[in-house]
Amino acid sequence: MTRPLRIGYLPLTDAALLHVASVNGFDREEGLTFTLHRETSWANLRDKLAYGFYDAAHMLAPAVLASALGLEGFRAPMIGAAALGLDGNAVSVSPALAEAIAGDPPSSARKLAALWTAGAKPLRFAHVFPWSMHHYQLLLWLRLGGVARDAVSLTVTPPSLAPASIEAGVIDGFCAGAPWNTFSQQRGASRILFPCAALMRNCPEKVLAFPRGAAEADPDVPKAAARALRRAALWGEQNRADLPRIVAQALTPDLPESAVRPALDADWLRLDAAATGLSALQADFLLALLAFAGQATFDAASQTVAREAFWSSEQAPPAPHLLGQTYAGGPLETFPPSA
Incomplete structure (x- = not known):
C-alpha cells in the first residue's frame, strides 16, 4: 500500500519531474502516490499548503525562505525537500x-x-x-x-x-x-x-515544499518524495526526447510541445539529477538575494533559519554563478561584481 500525497503545482516546465515520477511509477516505488493538482498562482499554492489542502507543493525556492523568516507577517514555515531543477x-x-x-x-x-x-x-x-x-x-x-x-x-x-x-x-x-x-x-x-x-547559472528556482511541522513529524515522507524526484531526473537524462511531450500534456490544455522544447534543448533549464539537490550554500545565496532586494537582513540568525529551511542532499548541487563568478557565500555587498 502506498501513501497518497496531494501536491499542488503551477503549469511550468520545472514541474516536469513531478509528472515524470507519477507517469513512470517512481513515486509508488518509494511508497507514495502523487496526486497532482494544477493551480493558477503562487499565492494560491502557498496558502493551500499552509492550510492543509495540499501535503506538498511545487514552490518558489525564495518563498520557502520567506515563510521560514516570517516575512510579510505570514508565519507558515515550509521546508524544501528537493529541488525541482535549476534555472529556467x-x-x-x-x-x-x-x-x-x-x-x-x-x-x-x-x-x-x-x-x-x-x-x-x-x-x-x-x-x-x-x-x-x-x-x-x-x-x-x-x-x-x-x-x-x-x-x-x-x-x-x-x-x-x-x-x-x-x-x-x-x-x-x-x-x-x-x-x-x-x-x-x-x-x-x-x-x-x-x-x-x-x-x-545553477540558480535554485523551485523546490518540493512541505509544511515544516508535518515534515519534521514524519521526515520519511519528504525523503521518499526526494528519492522519487531524483529517479525521475535520472530517467529524464536517458529520455530527453520524451520530456517535452510529457510536460506539454500535463501542464495545461492546448499547450504545444513546441513551446516546451526550446528551454530544454537550449539548456536554459536543468532537470538532471544533480539539479535536484539542495545545499546550505544555496540557502545563503537566496538569503543574499532577499537582502539585496531589501526584504531581509543577511545576518547569522537569518542564515541559520535559511539553512534549516533547505534539507541538504547527500549529493551537493552545483554552486550558483552570478555573471560568470562562483558564489562562495555571504551577502552581495557589491553588484555588479568586479572582474
Missing part, C-alpha cells in the same frame, strides 16, 4: 522594446537606461511573486544598467497570464519561467530578450 527563467519584452534594447543582460540594461534618460515613459515589468528569482533577476538586470528605480514599475502577474498581459499592452515586459516566454514569442506577443541563465 527568461526576460521577455514587447517587440517594439526588443528592437530598441536587444542585447545581452549588461548591454540591454544600458540601452534601457539610455531610453529613460532620453525621456521615455516609465515602463511596467511583471514578475511572478515578491519572493521569487524572477523578481531578483529583474532587479539585478536593472542594476547592471544603472536604471533608475522610478524608470520601471514592477508588478506581479501569474506566469501563465503574462503572455496575454503583454499582448494587451498592460505590461512592457516580464520575467517568467518556461514555457511561457517561448509561448508568448511564438504567438507574436513578445520577444525573449535573454534567458536568465545569461545573468546567473
Whole structure:
C-alpha cells in the first residue's frame, strides 16, 4: 500500500519531474502516490499548503525562505525537500522594446537606461511573486544598467497570464519561467530578450515544499518524495526526447510541445539529477538575494533559519554563478561584481 500525497503545482516546465515520477511509477516505488493538482498562482499554492489542502507543493525556492523568516507577517514555515531543477527563467519584452534594447543582460540594461534618460515613459515589468528569482533577476538586470528605480514599475502577474498581459499592452515586459516566454514569442506577443541563465547559472528556482511541522513529524515522507524526484531526473537524462511531450500534456490544455522544447534543448533549464539537490550554500545565496532586494537582513540568525529551511542532499548541487563568478557565500555587498 502506498501513501497518497496531494501536491499542488503551477503549469511550468520545472514541474516536469513531478509528472515524470507519477507517469513512470517512481513515486509508488518509494511508497507514495502523487496526486497532482494544477493551480493558477503562487499565492494560491502557498496558502493551500499552509492550510492543509495540499501535503506538498511545487514552490518558489525564495518563498520557502520567506515563510521560514516570517516575512510579510505570514508565519507558515515550509521546508524544501528537493529541488525541482535549476534555472529556467527568461526576460521577455514587447517587440517594439526588443528592437530598441536587444542585447545581452549588461548591454540591454544600458540601452534601457539610455531610453529613460532620453525621456521615455516609465515602463511596467511583471514578475511572478515578491519572493521569487524572477523578481531578483529583474532587479539585478536593472542594476547592471544603472536604471533608475522610478524608470520601471514592477508588478506581479501569474506566469501563465503574462503572455496575454503583454499582448494587451498592460505590461512592457516580464520575467517568467518556461514555457511561457517561448509561448508568448511564438504567438507574436513578445520577444525573449535573454534567458536568465545569461545573468546567473545553477540558480535554485523551485523546490518540493512541505509544511515544516508535518515534515519534521514524519521526515520519511519528504525523503521518499526526494528519492522519487531524483529517479525521475535520472530517467529524464536517458529520455530527453520524451520530456517535452510529457510536460506539454500535463501542464495545461492546448499547450504545444513546441513551446516546451526550446528551454530544454537550449539548456536554459536543468532537470538532471544533480539539479535536484539542495545545499546550505544555496540557502545563503537566496538569503543574499532577499537582502539585496531589501526584504531581509543577511545576518547569522537569518542564515541559520535559511539553512534549516533547505534539507541538504547527500549529493551537493552545483554552486550558483552570478555573471560568470562562483558564489562562495555571504551577502552581495557589491553588484555588479568586479572582474
